[in-house]
Amino acid sequence: MADHLSQTIFVAGHRGMVGSAIVRHLKSLGYSNIMTAARDELNLLDQAAVQHYFQTHQIDQVYLAAAKVGGIHANNTYPAEFIYENLVVEANVIHSAHQAGVQKLLFLGSSCIYPRMAPQPMKEEVLLTGALxxxxxxxxxxxxxxxxxxxxYNRQYGRDYRSVMPTNLYGPGDNYHPENSHVIPALIRRFHEAKLKGDAEVWVWGSGTPRRxxxxxxxxAAASVHVMTLLPGQWQEVVTPMCSHINVGSGSDQSIREIAELIAQAVGYTxxxxxxxxxxxGAxxxxxxxxxxxxxxxxxQVALGxxxxxxxxxxLGAGHG
Structure with missing residues (x-):
């Protein structure tokens, strides 16, 4: 086990919400050799820089949590940046990892990969069966x-590169931008500011009926590390070469109205x-x-409330209070 914990792990995107949670979880388990690189140290959009980084560091595993993310407004407003930057980052990291002989990598995706009208709950196999x-x-x-x-890379080179598709995530390190954030952080900020100002009402985007x-x-983060520590045989029992990703969710959903009411309760907005x-x-x-x-x-392990x-x-701890 000591050898396992001493492996060198590169977490790409360690300053983001998911990447920072993965670093926290790895440290809590006793992993001691965790590599990170801030954007001013390594620009993941720069192919030559990424190749050099992998060639000059002995890396055993990669968690690819770096991505350009945002809510409906951000995706609608900056579609070119969202497709370009995400394509380039993942291509640079995955290809450079392969070139450097890294055998194990975890790619983090998103539930939005599935068709807009996919049967619910969405199984991994519905990927590419309908319009997004x-x-x-x-x-x-x-x-x-x-x-x-x-x-x-798995099929052609025998790599062990795994993919996990998380549902909507929230928690420490989230983006609280008033326009470009996802629904939970956006509403946390909105309800908090309304509470401070004594506003009688808060407007919420949409009808409140979509379920998320x-x-x-x-x-x-715990699920990601769990997936990476599975033996190849255990992993291959549940995936196929042409459907090699798995979903990571809580198993239940709520309407946006219900979510908003729970957030108002957590914030203390009345x-x-x-x-x-x-x-x-949206969907x-x-x-x-x-x-x-x-x-x-x-x-x-963590219930929504x-x-x-x-x-x-x-x-509040991040200075937004």
Whole structure:
């Protein structure tokens, strides 16, 4: 076990919400040789720089958590950046890892890879069976390409590159930008500011009827490490060469209205919620089927209510109070 814990692990995107959670979890398990590189040290969009980094460091495993992410508004406003930057980062890291002889890599994708009208809950096998949600199609296509990159290097070169598709994530390290963030951090900020100002009501994007599944980011980190520590035989029992990704979800979903009410409760906002039906809803429902992951012996630990309280505490601790 000591040899296992001493392996050199590179976490790409360690300053992001997921990457920082993976680093926290690895350290909690006793991993001591964790490599990270800030953007001013290593620009993942620079192919030559990424190749040089891998060639000059002895890396055993890679967690590819680096990505350009955002909510509906950001995806709608910056589609070119979302497809370009995500394609380039994953291509640079996966190819450079292969060239440097790295055998194990974990690619983190997103639930938005699935068709907009996919049967619920969404199984891994529905990938590429229908049209994507238009508001985040460029980002989704980039993430699908990442899965197929991993599959291609596995098939052609015998690599052990695995992919996990998380549902909507939230928690410490989230992005609280008023326009470019996802629904939970955006509402945490909105309710917090409304509470401070004594506002009688808070407007929420959309009708409130779409259903979404959420997972606390530390649960996602634990699932990622769990997947990476599975023996190849254990992993290959639940995936196929042409469907080599697995879903990571909480197993339940709530309406946006229910989520907003839970966030207001966690923040302590007691005013009214008003839903702006002129704003886009996105996909009507996004619940993932995570039975493959359950079969691998992993279950989430943080319930939504408790997770939202932790997230609000992290928001205040990050200086937003």
């Amino acid at each position: 949600e238009p508001t985040n199609e460029p980002y989704a296509i980039a993430k699908i390409a990442g899965i197929k990159l991993c599959e291609s 599944e959420f997972l606390y980011v530390d649960d996602m 005013g009214d919620l008003v839903f702006d039906t002129s704003k886009p809803d 009507p429902r996004k619940l993932m089927d995570s039975t493959k992951l359950s079969a691998m012996g992993w279950q989430p 408790a997770g939202l309280k932790h997230a609000y505490e992290a928001f």
